[in-house]
Amino acid sequence: MTELSPRLARLKFRAWHRGTREADYMIGCFFDRFHAEWSEADIDLFEKMIEEEDVDIMAWALGTQAIPAEYRGPLIDRMMKLDYVEIPR
Incomplete structure (x- = not known):
């Protein structure tokens, strides 16, 4: 596993600490699944x-x-697919 840059580590923290469990899963899972593919x-x-x-x-x-x-474009289009959300049971 590659260590995240300080900037990406901050974004990961923010993505996973939203305030509601639903938002944590949606935004946090999105970050985890796709951040390595993102451009600047x-x-x-x-x-x-x-x-x-x-x-x-x-x-x-x-x-x-x-x-x-x-916010319109490929990033939000990908988020709208919701196939990246993994909810622990």
Whole structure:
């Protein structure tokens, strides 16, 4: 396993410490599954997006709220598939 850069380690922490278990799984699992594939622009966008409210991020991913123009694109499109969420039982 490759050690994360300090920036990615901070993003991982933020992705997994959202405030609700549902948001932790959605955003944290998304980070874990895809961060290694991201470009610098993707990392910048994710870093900006996770400063938004959990309810908004989840609504965008679930398609129940319009996605702001600055977040539209491949990153949020991938998040909307929701096939990356692994919930421990």
